Amino acid sequence: MRRPFFVYFYAMLTISQPLAISQRGQQMPASPIRKLVPFAEAAKKKGIKVYHLNIGQPDIETPKMALDAVRHFDFKVLEYSHSAGNESYRRKLAAYYKRVGIDVDYQQIIVTTGGSEAILFGFMSCLDAGDEVIIPEPFYANYNGFAVAANVVVKPLTSYIENGFALPPVEEFEKMITPRTKGIVICNPNNPTGYLYSREEMETLKEIAIRHGLYIFSDEAYRDFCYSGVHISAMNLRGAEDNVLMMDTISKRYSACGGRIGALVTRNQAVLDTVMKFAQARLSPPSFAQILGEAATDLPADYFNATKAEYLKRRDVLVGRLNRIPGVYCPNPGGAFYAMASLPVDDSDVFCQWLLESFSYNNQTVMLAPAGGFYGTKGLGKKEVRLAYVLNTEDLGRAMDCLERALQEYPGRTN
Amino acid sequence: MRRPFFVYFYAMLTISQPLAISQRGQQMPASPIRKLVPFAEAAKKKGIKVYHLNIGQPDIETPKMALDAVRHFDFKVLEYSHSAGNESYRRKLAAYYKRVGIDVDYQQIIVTTGGSEAILFGFMSCLDAGDEVIIPEPFYANYNGFAVAANVVVKPLTSYIENGFALPPVEEFEKMITPRTKGIVICNPNNPTGYLYSREEMETLKEIAIRHGLYIFSDEAYRDFCYSGVHISAMNLRGAEDNVLMMDTISKRYSACGGRIGALVTRNQAVLDTVMKFAQARLSPPSFAQILGEAATDLPADYFNATKAEYLKRRDVLVGRLNRIPGVYCPNPGGAFYAMASLPVDDSDVFCQWLLESFSYNNQTVMLAPAGGFYGTKGLGKKEVRLAYVLNTEDLGRAMDCLERALQEYPGRTN
Numbered sequence: 001m002r003r004p005f006f007v008y009f010y011a012m013l014t015i016s017q018p019l020a021i022s023q024r025g026q027q028m029p030a031s032p033i034r035k036l037v038p039f040a041e042a043a044k045k046k047g048i049k050v051y052h053l054n055i056g057q058p059d060i061e062t063p064k065m066a067l068d069a070v071r072h073f074d075f076k077v078l079e080y081s082h083s084a085g086n087e088s089y090r091r092k093l094a095a096y097y098k099r100v101g102i103d104v105d106y107q108q109i110i111v112t113t114g115g116s117e118a119i120l121f122g123f124m125s126c127l128d129a130g131d132e133v134i135i136p137e138p139f140y141a142n143y144n145g146f147a148v149a150a151n152v153v154v155k156p157l158t159s160y161i162e163n164g165f166a167l168p169p170v171e172e173f174e175k176m177i178t179p180r181t182k183g184i185v186i187c188n189p190n191n192p193t194g195y196l197y198s199r200e201e202m203e204t205l206k207e208i209a210i211r212h213g214l215y216i217f218s219d220e221a222y223r224d225f226c227y228s229g230v231h232i233s234a235m236n237l238r239g240a241e242d243n244v245l246m247m248d249t250i251s252k253r254y255s256a257c258g259g260r261i262g263a264l265v266t267r268n269q270a271v272l273d274t275v276m277k278f279a280q281a282r283l284s285p286p287s288f289a290q291i292l293g294e295a296a297t298d299l300p301a302d303y304f305n306a307t308k309a310e311y312l313k314r315r316d317v318l319v320g321r322l323n324r325i326p327g328v329y330c331p332n333p334g335g336a337f338y339a340m341a342s343l344p345v346d347d348s349d350v351f352c353q354w355l356l357e358s359f360s361y362n363n364q365t366v367m368l369a370p371a372g373g374f375y376g377t378k379g380l381g382k383k384e385v386r387l388a389y390v391l392n393t394e395d396l397g398r399a400m401d402c403l404e405r406a407l408q409e410y411p412g413r414t415n
Numbered sequence: 416m417r418r419p420f421f422v423y424f425y426a427m428l429t430i431s432q433p434l435a436i437s438q439r440g441q442q443m444p445a446s447p448i449r450k451l452v453p454f455a456e457a458a459k460k461k462g463i464k465v466y467h468l469n470i471g472q473p474d475i476e477t478p479k480m481a482l483d484a485v486r487h488f489d490f491k492v493l494e495y496s497h498s499a500g501n502e503s504y505r506r507k508l509a510a511y512y513k514r515v516g517i518d519v520d521y522q523q524i525i526v527t528t529g530g531s532e533a534i535l536f537g538f539m540s541c542l543d544a545g546d547e548v549i550i551p552e553p554f555y556a557n558y559n560g561f562a563v564a565a566n567v568v569v570k571p572l573t574s575y576i577e578n579g580f581a582l583p584p585v586e587e588f589e590k591m592i593t594p595r596t597k598g599i600v601i602c603n604p605n606n607p608t609g610y611l612y613s614r615e616e617m618e619t620l621k622e623i624a625i626r627h628g629l630y631i632f633s634d635e636a637y638r639d640f641c642y643s644g645v646h647i648s649a650m651n652l653r654g655a656e657d658n659v660l661m662m663d664t665i666s667k668r669y670s671a672c673g674g675r676i677g678a679l680v681t682r683n684q685a686v687l688d689t690v691m692k693f694a695q696a697r698l699s700p701p702s703f704a705q706i707l708g709e710a711a712t713d714l715p716a717d718y719f720n721a722t723k724a725e726y727l728k729r730r731d732v733l734v735g736r737l738n739r740i741p742g743v744y745c746p747n748p749g750g751a752f753y754a755m756a757s758l759p760v761d762d763s764d765v766f767c768q769w770l771l772e773s774f775s776y777n778n779q780t781v782m783l784a785p786a787g788g789f790y791g792t793k794g795l796g797k798k799e800v801r802l803a804y805v806l807n808t809e810d811l812g813r814a815m816d817c818l819e820r821a822l823q824e825y826p827g828r829t830n
Contacts, residue, residue, distance in 0.1 A: 019628055019657055020597075024565075025540040025689035031498075034695060062493045070703060071486050078477045078673040078707070083446075113528050113675065116697040124564055125440040129544050145696025149539055150439075151566065182435075213434055242434055258493040258702030260528065260675075274440035280449065281560025282531040287673030288485060288703035292493070 024151065029144045032373020039356035040367050049364040050356070051399035053387040056191065056338065060255040060307055060390075062292075069295030070288050081284040084276060085111020085263075089290050092297040093263060099301065100223065102235045102246075108267055110275050111285045111293075115221050115249030115262035116142065122245045122264060123150040125274040126215050127182050133217070134176050135185040136168060138192050138340065138374035138381060140219070143185055155181070156376025161342055161384065164331035165193035167201040173208050183215035184208070189222045189231070192374045192386040193340050194315075194333020196229050206237040209244075216240065219247045222336035224304050227312045229334050241267040250289075252337075254296045259289030311337050314389040314396055321400035322387075325407060327415055330387075337390060340371060342383045346412035348372065352385065359406050366399040366406075383414075443563045447556050447788020454771035455782050463775045466814035468802040469782040471606065471753065475670040475722055475805075477707075484710030485703055496699040499691060500526020500678075504705050507712040508678060514716065515638065517650045517661075523682055525690050526700045526708075530636050530664030530677035531557065537660045537679060538565040540689040541630050542597050548632070549591050550600040551583060553607050553755065553789030553796060555634070558600055568595070571791025576757055576799060579746035580608035582616040588623050598630035599623070604637045604646070607789045607801040608755050609730075609748020611644050621652040624659075631655065634662045637751035639719050642727045644749050656682040665704075667752075668719075669711045674704030726752050729804040729811055736815035737802075740822060742830055752805060755786060757798045761827035763787065767800065774821050781814040781821075798829075 033054055040050050084090065090106040097104050112118040119142075127133065129151035135143060137156035147154045155176050159165040173184070184205060189196040197205075209216045218234030234244045249262035264275055279285075315332075319339055322330040327344030345351040348370040355365050369388075371381030389396060407413060448469055455465050499505065505521040512519050527533040534557075542548065544566035550558055552571035562569045570591050574580040588599070599620060604611040612620075624631045633649030649659045664677035679690055694700075730747075734754055737745040742759030760766040763785040770780050784803075786796030804811060822828060 019541075019630060019683070021685050021689050022539065022541055022543045022546070024543055025692070028539075028689065028692040028696070030692050031695040057494055059492065061491045064491075067488075067491075067493070071488070073482075073486070076476045076479075076482075077474065078482070078671045078704075079472055080672040113701070114697065120697075124437065124443075126434075126437055128437045128439055129566055131437070142696045142698075145693070149693065149696070151544055215434060256493045257495045258699060260699070260701040268434070270436050274436050274443065277440070277443040277445050277560070278564065280446040281443070281557045281564070282529065282535075283557075284673060284675070286528070286675040286701040286704060289493075289701060 024148055028148045029141070032141050033369050036352060036356060036367065039353055043356045043365060047363065048360045051364065051366045051391060051395055051402065053389070053391065053399055054367040054369045056252070056388050056390065057257060058252065058255045058337065058390045059392070060310070062255045063296055063299055063303065065299070066254060066256070066292045066296040070292050073288070073291055078287060081287050081290060083279040083284055085109070085285055086290050086294070089294040092294050096297045097265070102233050104235065104265055104267065108265055108272060110264045110272065110279055111290065112262040112264055113285050114260040115219065115247050115251065116146070118247040118249070118262045118264040119143065119146045119217070119219065120149060121275045121278045122217050122247060123147065123152055124278055125271055126245070127152045130180060131182040132178060132180045133183045133185050134173060134181060135376065137376050138371055139185070139376070140187055140191045141373045144376070153180070154376050158377060158380065159193070161329065161331060161340060165190065165195040165340065167197060167204065170204055170208060177212055181212065181214060183217055185217040185219070186234070187219040187221070188234070189226055189333070189335025191222065191336055192338050192369070192371070194336045194338045196226055196334030197232065198229065199232050202232040202234065202237060206240045209240055214243065216244045217247060218244060221247070221249045221252050224253050225308060225311055225337060226335040227308070227315060231335070235265065245271060250293045250296065256289065256292060256296070259292055260286050261289040261293045311389065314393055315339070317393045317396050318387060318389045318400070321397070325404050327407065337388055339387050339389065340384055341387060343385060344407060344414050345383060345410060346414055347382050348385050350412060351410060354410060355406055359409065361402045361405040364398060364402055366402045439563055439566065444556070444559045448784050451767055451771060451782065454768055458771045458780060462778065464779040465771065466779065466781045466806060466810055466817065468804070468806065468814055469784045471667070471803050471805065472672060473667065473670045473752065473805045474807070475725070477670045478711055478714055478718065480714070481669060481671070481707045481711040485707050488703070488706055493702060496702050496705060498694040498699055500524070500700055501705050501709070504709040507709050511712045512680070517648050519650065519680055519682065523680055523687060525679045525687065525694055526705065527677040527679055528700050529675040530634065530662050530666065531561070533662040533664070533677045533679040534558065534561045534632070534634065535564060536690045536693045537632050537662060538562065538567055539693055540686055541660070542567045545595060546597040547593060547595045548598045548600050549588060549596060550791065552791050553580070553786055554600070554791070555602055555606045556788045559791070569791050570596070573792060573795065574608070576744065576746060576755060580605065580610040580755065582612060582619065585619055585623060592627055596627065596629060598632055600632040600634070601649070602634040602636070603649070604641055604748070604750025606637065606751055607753050607784070607786070609751045609753045611641055611749030612647065613644065614647050617647040617649065617652060621655045624655055629658065631659045632662060633659060636662070636664045636667050639668050640723060640726055640752060641750040642723070642730060643747070646750070650680065660686060665708045665711065671704065671707055674707055675701050676704040676708045726804065729808055730754070732808045732811050733802060733804045733815070736812070740819050742822065752803055754802050754804065755799055756802060758800060759822060759829050760798060760825060761829055762797050763800050765827055766825060769825060770821055774824065776817045776820040779813060779817055781817045
């Protein structure tokens with residue numbers, strides 16, 4: 001069955017056009033955090049303990065009853081589920097939303113493969129190539145990725161560490177709006193800043209959206225982790241029912257990141273119908289983790305209290321320690337499990353690499369996320385880092401010991 | 416905390432621009448099969464038994480050892496996996512590919528959320544908005560969906576039932592190639608036709624791809640189900656290593672459709688690097704079904720024999736019965752578990768609906784997929800239907816009894 005050699009030779013000769021990567025593929029941003037991974041691995045090979053404050057992978061145990069539900073499945077054929085997710089799960093999700101004050105019908109929920117797919121489906125359904133979305137920066141870096149995938153243009157609107165990353169004023173939004181502006185993306189409480197938007201800020205957003213006919217893409221992945229203040233869901237902005245798409249996930253809520261189960265929720269029927277077509281094309285969300293998600297909706301109302309108390313304790317340790325280090329400033333985050341801090345360094349990219357490559361204290365070091373990757377405007381965030389408080393307070397304390405010492409030794413220290 | 420009424424009133428007054436669904440969203444095709452679902456449900460409500468030959472959901476049991484592996488997971492935190500999939504799984508997948516004659520390194524495999532995501536990532540990485548891909552029609556309808564999501568233009572190249580849906584001749588491909596043509600999509604063995612491409616056809620594809628600098632997107636979801644002839648993987652086209660992206664899935668191989676685990680495999684490093692960026696943006700593929708997929712790679716080599724023997728028996732029953740019905744023609748499919756048949760009817764859309772709405776035989780009927788949805792060229796496939804032989808031979812026989820009788824009674828019968 002082998003072909004004579006001259007056939008291959010001929011084939012080689014006939015190469016007339018090169019194979020190119022798409023422009024979209026070239027524009028696709030690499031993960032801003034991943035580039036430090038080789039340095040972390042090298043540090044570990046040298047026997048250095050690395051405290052990972054760089055990623056939002058909680059160490060909290062996934063609820064055992066939810067994992068057990070997966071262990072005890074009883075089907076013999078792992079079939080496709082409904083493209084919108086299992087009806088039984090969607091009904092229980094609707095009940096969960098009702099408990100947290102969001103009144104939606106199960107038919108207004110489409111189960112997605114993680115919050116990621118909810119964002120992608122939302123963009124794809126509402127935005128065309130060249131359309132613009134305004135996103136307060138710093139923002140979750142992967143919004144860039146989904147925007148590139150959908151050929152959508154991200155217009156970053158800067159928020160500032162000095163006022164804790166509050167929503168920029170209305171006038172700043174209005175200045176950015178063009179005929180191609182189709183939406184605003186928010187994450188509330190915010191990743192990476194931990195900022196929790198107030199009722200007034202949410203009403204402001206609503207008024208901008210209604211006045212200019214914009215969608216509000218509201219990422220509420222961290223809804224269940226609010227420490228100071230009340231979470232105002234975009235789903236409860238009266239009068240903006242058609243504007244709002246909520247993107248949700250069980251990843252953080254139940255520490256179930258690997259399940260890849262999220263949801264897109266909206267009262268806009270035309271959007272729902274459109275999202276459903278994208279959902280049908282990819283057939284169904286993962287079956288096993290839907291079982292987990294459904295079981296988890298049965299957790300008692302006080303389930304989040306223990307987790308929240310733990311995160312609150314961690315936040316207080318982290319933020320307290322940070323603000324006691326000379327030259328460091330960290331606004332107190334109202335929710336999620338992230339904090340942004342400004343450091344007395346020349347360049348947080350260089351500093352974070354230096355921490356892994358050239359520093360250790362008691363044979364330990366800390367891995368942070370340089371903030372540059374969370375800004376859409378080039379050059380911003382050079383002195384900032386994001387810290388995820390996903391470790392216990394003892395480890396957080398040791399990580400802060402490392403950071404404090406590192407800032408004394410770092411050759412690029414400023415002021 | 417309630418806002419005075421006039422605020423809502425003001426908000427209502429300020430609606431100045433409508434909210435629009437994206438052009439992309441409007442172009443997104445609805446599932447061609449789903450539109451018959453309400454008629455099937457209505458038939459069932461009337462107490463009629465419906466034989467589902469319309470969808471590729473196998474009734475074969477998922478291997479118990481693979482399901483058991485999921486039952487016995489022992490982690491406490493359901494973490495993100497690596498964005499490319501667990502290394503242990505990728506290594507075992509590479510070994511599986513080696514066993515079926517495809518020599519790839521595990522680093523040339525990126526685990527995806529179903530074969531669906533592999534198709535989307537392949538399109539996104541290699542094709543820009545407005546780029547064209549040639550796809551022999553009839554083809555898997557969801558390619559349309561992924562093309563619309565990526566703003567890619569599908570150029571259908573008709574294959575014909577008269578010669579069993581063989582690959583169209585080279586000249587027909589060459590006629591369709593424009594400066595925007597960037598790739599060819601094939602499914603081998605084919606869904607919906609069951610056609611298994613010969614070595615000569617695969618070499619022809621290779622030569623076209625090399626001559627014109629085109630990618631070959633090769634969907635090999637049904638590789639393990641070939642009955643007559645040998646499966647030639649596009650990965651084994653020597654000299655076209657950089658051209659070929661293989662899209663794969665465990666859905667059909669292990670009857671694990673709900674797991675949502677697939678893979679994109681290529682030796683083109685630039686493509687791999689680009690796909691990896693899309694993979695990072697969505698964080699990771701589902702964790703539970705990776706466990707299942709990894710366990711399944713340990714199945715003995717003869718595992719597929721029993722499944723293949725069962726499908727072969729079904730194929731022979733189905734195709735034999737179809738060709739004995741006056742006016743029906745069904746070429747013998749070489750692989751997968753689909754067959755396309757031409758029927759003596761005016762319009763297979765109307766006929767398939769009539770089967771559910773207005774017909775029963777012994778209180779039973781059959782649900783088929785009208786072929787129109789598998790053609791990119793409007794108007795083709797009007798007399799054809801796709802049948803998935805995913806039922807046991809007894810049920811297939813009863814379904815054929817229904818079809819035979821229905822063709823006698825159907826008012827729109829031709830010739």
